[in-house]
Amino acid sequence: MVLVSVILLTKYYYLIFFKMSVELKFEDKKFSVNIVWLRDSCRCPKCYNSSCSSRITTIDQFITNIKIQISSCKQENNSVLVEWSDGHSSTYDIKWIYDIWTSNNQSKIIPHHCFGKELGSLPPRLPIDCVNQKKGQQELMKSLLKYGVGIVTNVEPTVEATENVIRCLAIPQSTLFGTAMWTVGNKEGHVDTAYLNVPLVVHTDSTYFCESPKVQIFHMLERDSNGTGGESTYVDGFKVAEILKQENPTHFKNLTEIEIESEYIEPGAHYKCTGPVIKVNKTTGEIYQIRFSINDRSPKPPTRIQEFYESYAHFVEILKREDLYWKQLLVPGTVLFVNNWRLFHGRTKFTGRRFFCGCYVSESDFSSRARVLGLIS
Ligand SMILES: [Fe+2]
Numbered sequence: 001m002v003l004v005s006v007i008l009l010t011k012y013y014y015l016i017f018f019k020m021s022v023e024l025k026f027e028d029k030k031f032s033v034n035i036v037w038l039r040d041s042c043r044c045p046k047c048y049n050s051s052c053s054s055r056i057t058t059i060d061q062f063i064t065n066i067k068i069q070i071s072s073c074k075q076e077n078n079s080v081l082v083e084w085s086d087g088h089s090s091t092y093d094i095k096w097i098y099d100i101w102t103s104n105n106q107s108k109i110i111p112h113h114c115f116g117k118e119l120g121s122l123p124p125r126l127p128i129d130c131v132n133q134k135k136g137q138q139e140l141m142k143s144l145l146k147y148g149v150g151i152v153t154n155v156e157p158t159v160e161a162t163e164n165v166i167r168c169l170a171i172p173q174s175t176l177f178g179t180a181m182w183t184v185g186n187k188e189g190h191v192d193t194a195y196l197n198v199p200l201v202v203h204t205d206s207t208y209f210c211e212s213p214k215v216q217i218f219h220m221l222e223r224d225s226n227g228t229g230g231e232s233t234y235v236d237g238f239k240v241a242e243i244l245k246q247e248n249p250t251h252f253k254n255l256t257e258i259e260i261e262s263e264y265i266e267p268g269a270h271y272k273c274t275g276p277v278i279k280v281n282k283t284t285g286e287i288y289q290i291r292f293s294i295n296d297r298s299p300k301p302p303t304r305i306q307e308f309y310e311s312y313a314h315f316v317e318i319l320k321r322e323d324l325y326w327k328q329l330l331v332p333g334t335v336l337f338v339n340n341w342r343l344f345h346g347r348t349k350f351t352g353r354r355f356f357c358g359c360y361v362s363e364s365d366f367s368s369r370a371r372v373l374g375l376i377s
């Protein structure tokens with residue numbers, strides 16, 4: 001690599017030793033920034049339209065930027081001032097660069113992987129009056145980010161009132177089951193097992209959608225007082241994955257790698273989606289989604305099939321452990337939000353009418369709202 005040193009005149013100037021990067025300093029912390037990125041990220045009015053938060057560039061300009069060199073770079077107070085070899089000038093806020101390069105402004109809310117009793121006791125119960133305010137919305141969102149569960153109480157047991165609460169957080173996701181809200185307990189015209197009265201093994205919803213909903217909301221509107229059973233069951237899938245990793249790292253790794261296909265069929269619809277059971281962020285190593293539904297797997301054999309079955313069987317075996325389960329009766333007035341990329345839900349068999357409503361929220365809309373509320377980056 002060719003060394004280039006540009007010796008500048010005052011003590012505020014930094015030496016540039018490498019063509020590829022420049023060293024900067026924020027407070028007492030030194031860090032290195034790629035030079036192409038620096039030019040590519042110029043926020044001057046020629047390079048960035050701040051009124052619509054969009055870069056201004058062309059294909060030719062982008063290709064030119066790859067070859068541009070720094071003529072001078074100095075740091076003054078909180079600004080980085082760069083003169084480029086093509087005569088362009090850029091000014092950057094040093095904290096802005098530091099936060100991006102060190103991920104300093106990423107979410108401080110670390111997920112707490114929960115046993116069943118923790119799912120029932122740790123999330124706060126937030127009255128509806130509180131969730132109408134920004135602070136209450138932040139509390140609800142924080143609860144979802146940390147525990148995968150959010151609970152709102154004192155809600156009128158109607159579809160309309162439930163939708164109003166949900167819209168405090170995000171807009172509903174349109175799916176086959178409803179353009180916004182869906183109801184379960186009447187004759188809905190879908191053939192999913194959710195609409196029957198058999199027990200439901202815990203699962204995440206919509207493993208067969210490529211846009212699998214991030215959040216699912218439930219509100220029991222009516223329950224037959226003479227009915228029996230019908231308890232809702234929840235398991236923290238991140239906890240299951242954590243246990244699997246502890247007990248057998250190879251099984252865990254297999255389920256992050258081997259892709260399986262899920263499908264949903266009804267007259268006029270045939271959905272399929274393929275992916276691993278456990279999705280892991282390749283940069284941070286953190287689990288961000290679990291796709292788990294025994295019943296919605298298609299017959300298509302996965303690759304590395306024997307490894308898959310052994311690993312999946314271990315995952316399923318962990319679900320026999322009672323301490324993972326939070327069991328409760330959904331009741332009118334309490335709206336439950338669950339992270340469908342994390343929490344598994346199911347229910348025991350039941351008799352009598354059980355009528356509830358809910359909806360889905362997409363990952364994009366959920367995370368957008370979390371950003372606007374200042375909880376994630
Ligand atoms: Fe479900």
Ligand SMILES: [Zn+2]
Pocket residue numbers: 042043044045046047048088089090
């Ligand atoms: Zn510029």
